[in-house]
Amino acid sequence: MRRLFSAAAFLPDPSSMQLSTLSKAVTLALSLTAGIAAGPTLAQQAVTTTTAATGAKAPAQAAAMLLRDPAVSARNLAFVYGGDLWIANRDGSQPRRLTSHAAAEFSPRFSPDGQWIAYSASYDGNTDVYVIPAGGGQPRRLTWHPAADQVTGWSPDGKRVLFASSREVLNNRSNQLFEVPADGGYEQKVMEAVAYEGVWSPDGTRLAYRPYRQAYNGSSGWRQSRGGTTPPIWIIDPKGKTWEQIPHVNATDSNPIWMGDEVVFISDRNDGAANLFAFNTKTKALRQLTKETVWDIRGADGRDGRIVYEAGGQLKEVGLDGSPARVLSIALNEPSNQAREQWKDASKTIENASLSATGKRVVISARGEIFTVPVKDGVVRNLTRTSGVREKDGVWSPDGQQVAYLSDEPGMRHQVVIRDQLGDEAAGKPTRKILLPEVGYFSLLDWSPDGARLVLQDNHLNLFQLPLTGPQSGKLTRIDTSERRAGFDTSFSPDGRFLAYTVAGKNFFSQIRVIDFQTGQQHTLTDGQSHAGQPVFSTKGDVLFFAASINSGPAQVGLDMSTQERAVRMGLYAAVLRADGKSPLAPKAGDEDGKDAKDKKDDEKKDADKAGKADGAAKDGKDEKDGKDAKADKKDDAKDAKPKVKPVRIDFAGIQDRIVGLPVATARYGALGVADDGALFYLEYRQPGVSIEPNGGEGNKGELYRFDFEEKKAKLVKPQVQNYSLSADGKKILLNLGGGRLEISDAREKIDTKSIDLSGLKTRIDPRAEWKQIFDETWWMEKEYFYDPKLHGLDWNGIYQRYAPLVAGVQRREDLNDLLVEMIGELQVGHNRIGGGDVHQEPRVPVGLLGADFSFENGKYRIKRIFKGDRWDPYLKAPLNAPGVGVKEGEYLLAVNGQPVDGTRNLYQQLENTVGKQVQLTVSANANGQGARQVTVEPTGNEGRLRQWAWIDHNRQEVDRLSGGKIAYVYMPDTAGSGFQHFNRMFFAQVDKTGLIVDDRRNGGGQAANYVTELLNRAYLGSWKDRDGLIYDTPAGAIYGPKAMLIDQDAGSGGDFMPYAFKRTGLGPLIGKRTWGGLIGISANPGLIDGGYLVVPFFRFFTPEGEWRIENEGVAPDIDVDLDPVAVNQGRDVQLEAAVANVQERLKTWKPIQRTTAPAMPTQVGK
Known part of the structure; x- marks a missing residue:
């Protein structure tokens, strides 16, 4: 295969599969409660407004859609539209913009006297608290801490702004409430107990608040969540010792509003749309206020017996007296800066790149366009120029005269497009389009050297060929189907007759197969006893190189935590293809070749002349000129790119006996490629667990090596290479150094790289067309990648029809994310997220912290x-x-x-x-x-880990104190790398203790923690007596006494599986609160056209009994213990205390199973 450099793999290696509730970087606007959707008829609604200045009737305008974050005072209504703050009369009339900054603004709240609006904004790249006069004016900043500060209300006297922040929490995934003076100054923490949002009672003595996050938040679309992360509303006197819970079922309660004696809140408790409910704090009566049936209520605020809320992108008003809700039709006719056509730098969203036949140009897929970029002289060409259509996977024809790529122009299905490499400049050159099947999301892999076919794969584990000539031309034909999701490595023989490819088997190992396109026969080259991959033919077609491992079994399924820090040692191999062929490592005869010195000099001169002509063409850039020069140079290029190729012959009988290993160390290898001189290039990667970089990562770049078959050894060519590709003639090498940096060089032992100028990689974007494409592709990828092809019986076409009209109301990219979160939430599953993309981001001003x-x-x-x-x-x-x-x-x-x-x-x-x-x-x-x-x-710049470690170490010392040194404490922040390290560090250091508490609270997930449960379930097999010192056991690292695990609502994904496995294997009781409930994971689909991410769940857990469990259910505790906020305010952790008490009580009756002393010494020889 002429390898493509790819910024992101089309399909993940099984070793990369992980369960996690931690999203990638999520835009600040998405982390807050916000209205997202509107009814399908909003675009047709129109209202008549009266201008403030003249009282004259203005032309009828359509009611605005996607209004968010309502806030009310006695006279006014504030809301967010297009990322800006707006204010209107209470009935929605006379709307006017308060702010016009490009950064996100959200969570407005009026001061009690209605003169000020507090809100959150990210003007300096961070979410902080601001206040602005309700009549307009200059905002005043109140907070600077680098943690996100979200406004939730005011103190009743109007002197302080109430906000939620994670700045001082001692563990992640929580917020606390703070107050800051409205005139500026010191931020005072309200209480130690965690809280995500809250509001003061009218007399300022009590707080109504939501104690923890909800499953449906930020980038996560999850309606009707019924796992453990279904928060209640609590009412507390922060200075006293009392608290109560508003009557709660397993549903999500949020957005408390204190109105007189009642607390109004949003709840989805009726298994339908989220509605408003009111709780009377005196009579304890609960009643439902609204009857929304289609759209969830996403935000609300109230005053003077009236509540304004957001549902379906509209603002509505309802009374506490039970009067019906009415729509506040608000007409806004303001231009959107983000929606105007604009030029964008496509180099920030490069998906893949590969060299042309002779290495003079690079085809790059970026921002949904196909570009060709000169390596030195010439112009950048955008071959597509189709904003709103996603073109991707550009590959060169073998002669360098055409480019093939995939396009979704037909609308939520792919077609192959083949066009001249000059694009629109190639007058009269027809463009060929071949429509692919409707089912499947495709990826274009390669073009055969003889130009006869393309090779593609889809997301359903199929490998295809697409003939371009002959009677089957244009008819997609399946080559093979993998049994596991591992992707395909492919390589064509130099004559195009054979394709070598990998296919994953039932044992999780990949084998190498070869298909003969002349006969249609397929042959398996490897025996399945090794994990083989990265096949590549030699330039002569007499050898097939590949990498293989025989120790990768324990590391093969990356979902298991037991694969952590498992080194995979691979060898590099050569399969001699002909029965009469010789090993590339065969000893040289050392005989004369029959040529005298003069003949050799003539040969060298001819080679030099050829090289000079090629270099001259590259310098002049003639292949990029228009008209006759371009045509002439294209002929020259074609001549250079099409040398006579000898037919390749493969004798499959006995081929496994003709596999030889290259003399290189066994290591972690990838990206094999062969240069024109026959040398083998490859990348060697650092083994996991060897070392950790200062940034906390292990580094994912490799070192580029070149194996010379004359010298029979490999040499390091260049370090810190992310990937590379070779030109079709094998003379040039393209290096991807990461961060959008590409370099090119001759493919020789000593490379002299030159940077490729990507400054011209720009494209004109019509945002509205692109937003529609993103909407459509999101809907399409959910349909194609979701683990259940029938999407749990959901009418997905109906969902499209309901949401698609709302795209017209999008004013900025953040609005689109909000809308898509709402849409994908209709599937009602976890690990279903969307975010990022071309959202506005202010340069971040870093703020220092002192710890x-x-x-x-x-x-x-x-x-x-x-x-x-x-x-x-x-x-x-x-x-x-x-x-x-x-x-x-x-x-x-x-x-x-x-x-x-x-x-x-x-x-x-x-x-x-x-x-x-x-x-x-x-x-x-x-x-x-x-x-x-x-x-x-x-x-x-961040105190999070400092605070977390202080919390962990305090817990360990507290358990040690309470148990008299008998119980070990181990905390796991996740079930991935960090959790693996924390477990090993804390567990083995305490194996001298008798009992154990494993703390899973706020566990962010990652992998299935089989490593933990297998280690904790070790059977005592015996002990060993040394002459001196203590005896020791096998297994050596074990705690055999009573165990317990702490769980809570913020532990999920891998943090769900670990307590499930802990309980199922009988290790001990679970103590705390029900876990999140998300064991459907996590993503195999590509990202979005503008760099946004979409996480589509593509696999799901079921039990040995064949039951779908834990997803949208969570793992229930054996001993239910709330994290009492009054106790937290007093400095106590009642869940931890309960766990210690449980293990201590069981220690009273526990009998040790391992020996503590050796038996008496033998007294007879031979005993």
């Missing part, structure tokens, strides 16, 4: 707590705990870089642009500055 908690006392910031970090993690820095700094808890921070720190300015405002830089702090034991001193520190 400390502060209080505000005596008009100064006082250091309440210093986080000390982890002495065994060299990359976890604690700024105030570094040796030599000497800052103590209780001291005052008086100045930053000489600027006073007091209540007039926010502390974090003074720490802007200080991350990783030396900062001078002035500290003192007294607020008056007596004895002040200066210290120099380097602030960090």
Whole structure:
């Protein structure tokens, strides 16, 4: 195969499959509750408005769609439209824009007197709290902390803004409530208990709040979630010792609004659309206020007995008195800056790239267009120019004169397009289009060297050929079907007669097969006893190179945590294709070849002349000229690209006995390719678990090697290469260095790379056309990739008809994400997410953090707590705990870089642009500055891991204290790499203890934690007596005593499976709250045209009994314990206390199974 460089693989290797509830980077706008959808008839609605200035009737305008985040005062209504804040009269009349910044603005809330609006915005690349006069004016910033701060309300006296933030939580996946003075200053934490949103009672003594996140949030579309992450509304006196729960069923309650004696909230408890309910705090009566049946209510606010809410993209108003809801028709005729046509840099969204026949140009698929880019001279050509159509997978014809690619122009199905490489400049050259089957999402892999066929694969594990000549021309034919989702590695023989490819078998190993297109016969080259891949024919077609492993079995199924840090050792092999062929490693005879020195010099001169002509053509860039020069050069190119190729012959009988190994170390190899001189290029990757980079990753780039068959050894060519491809003639090599950097060089032992200029890779985008394409492709990929072809019986066509009209209401890319989250949520499953894309992002201003908690006392910031970090993690820095700094808890921070720190300015405002830089702090034991001193520190950009480790280590010490040193404590933040490391670090260090508590709370998932349960279920097999010291057991690392696992609603995915497995294997009870409930995972589909991501669940868990379980159910605890907020405010963890008490009680009756002493020594020889 002439390999394509690919920025993202079409199909994942099984080793990459993971279960996770942690999304990729999600846009700030998506992380907040927001209205998303509107009814299909909104586009036809029209209203008549009256202008404020003249009172004259304006022309009828369509009612605006996709209005979000309503907020109300006594006189006004505020809402978000197109990412901006708007204000109108309470009835929706006279709407006017308050803000017009390109950054996202959301969560508006009026002050009690209606004079101010507090809201959240990401003006500096971070979500912070702002206030703006309700009559318009300049926004005033109130917070600067780098954590996201989301406005939820005001204090009843209007002096403080209430917001939710994760800035001081001691573990992830939670928020707490804070207040900041409306005039600016120090942010005060309301309470230690976690809370995602809240609102004060009218007298300011109690809070109605949602204690934890909901399953349906941000980028996650999941209507009617019925797992553990179905939050209630709690009411608490933060200063007292009482709290109550509004009557709750297994449903999601959110968005509390305190109105008199009643708390109004949104709930989906009736198994239909989410509606408004009201709870009377005195009578404890609960009643339903609205009767929405189609669209969920997504946001609401109320005052003076009236509530405005958002449903279906409209704003509606309903009364507490039970009066019916009415639509507030709001006409907005404002242009959208994001919707105007504009030029975009396509180099940021490169999907794949490959070299032309002689390496003079690169075909690049990016932003849904097909480009050809000169490696040096010439112009960038956009061959497609079809905004709103996705073209992808561009490949060159073997002579370099045409480009083939896939297009979704027919509408939610693919067609192959073959066109001249000059694009529109090739006058009179017909473009060929071949429609592919309606079922399947296709990927174009390669074009045969003889030009006779294309090779494609689909997402349903099929490999196809598409003949371009002969009687079968244009008819797609299946070559083979894989039994596992592993993708296909392919390589054509030089004459195009044979195709070598990989196919995954039942044992998870891939084998190499070869199809003969002349006879149609298929042959299996390898025996299935090794995991083989990356086949590539030699330039002469006499050898097939490939990589294979015989130790990869334990690492083959990456969904299992037991594959973590499993080194896969591969060898490089050569299969001699002809029975009379010789090994490429065969000894040389050392005889004369019959040529004298003069003949050799003549041959060398001819080779040099040929090389010079080729180089000259590349320098002049003549192949890129128009008209006659271009045609002439195309003939020259064709001549150069079509040397006479000898027919390839393969003798399949006995071929497995003609496989020889190359003399290279067994390592992790990939991306094999053969240059024109016969040398073998390949990438060697770092083995997992060998080392960790300072950024916390292992690094995914490889080192490029070249094996020379004359010298019979490999040499390093270039480090830090992500991927590469070779030109069809094998003379040029294209290197992908990552980050959109491409370099080219001659494919020789010593490469001299030159950067390829991608500055011209730009395309004009019609956003509305592109948004429609993204909508359609999202719907299409859900249909093609969802694990159940029938989508659980959902009328997916009907869903399209309901949501498609709303695309016309999209004003910015973020709106489209909101709409798509709503649409995919109709499937009512987890791990179904969408986000990112060409959303607006302001440059982030990094804000430094000192790794400390502060209080505000005596008009100064006082250091309440210093986080000390982890002495065994060299990359976890604690700024105030570094040796030599000497800052103590209780001291005052008086100045930053000489600027006073007091209540007039926010502390974090003074720490802007200080991350990783030396900062001078002035500290003192007294607020008056007596004895002040200066210290120099380097602030960090994120305290999350500092706080988490402090929480983990505190829990370990608390368990040790409460149990008298008998019980071990192990925390697992996820079931992927971090969880694997945490488990190994904490478990084996405590195997001298008798009992065990494994903490799964807030576990972010990753893999199926079979490693943990298998290790904890180890059977005691015996012990060993050394002459000196203690005896030791086999297995050596084990705790055999009573065990328990802590779980909660924030643990999910792999964090669901681990407690399921813990309970099923009888390890011990589960204590806490029901888990998230998401064991349908996670994604095999490609991303979206503008770089956005879509996660379509394509596999699902079922039990040994053949039951679909855990998904949308969660794992229930054996002992149900709420994380009591009053206890949390007092510094207690009642769930942890319950687990310790449970294990302690069982230890009283537990009898050790392993020996603690050796038997008496033998007294007879031979015994």
